[in-house]
Amino acid sequence: MEDGGLIAAAVVIILMGPFWPVGFSLMIAGRVSQYLPKRNPTAARSVPFKVRLRDLRATMTIEDIETQERVIDPLAAVPDLPFGHLNPGWERFKAGLSPGTRVCSFSRTYGKHYVERYDGYAEVSPKALIGWFVTRVRPTSN
Structure with a gap:
């Protein structure tokens, strides 16, 4: 060498x-x-997310929800609207509400391998849940 x-x-x-x-x-x-469970929420779910009657918390008025969910950002990076950047989705949810229904808050822990907590608001008729608007998704411990 x-x-x-x-x-x-x-x-x-x-x-x-x-x-x-x-x-x-x-x-x-x-x-x-390669032998550990994958932390991919979409791949681990065979059943789509759905709000159940037992997930409902409290009946609320639209005015109370919008007051509670107003985003206050001193840097003005988030619009000064209910739900901030999620406001267009909230407006679509509100526009789709049927007369005679009520809006309830909900909270649900969902998932099998990758467990998350979903919070939001659901449209409820006297007979069934009609639709929902998810405001927060947070990981939880199994």
Whole structure:
């Protein structure tokens, strides 16, 4: 071996010495992670999200909801409207409300492998749930 090749090999060995545990750890983590459950909420769900009657919390007026859900952002990055950036969806939900129905808040924990808590408002007729508007989705511990 030439002197230049010998020096290069020595430099590589000296530089790799302190870092080989990191490479080894990353290799092991990659192998182990393929056996862990995937944290993908859409792939893990075979049943679509649905609000149930037992998820309903309280009947509320539109005015109370809009007062409670008004976003106050001192930096004005969020519109000064009920639900902030979600306001167009809220307006569509309100426009679709049928006469004689009521709006109730709901909260539901949903998922099998990747569990999340859904909060929002549901349109309820005397006979059934008609539709819902999800305002928050938060991960929870199993």
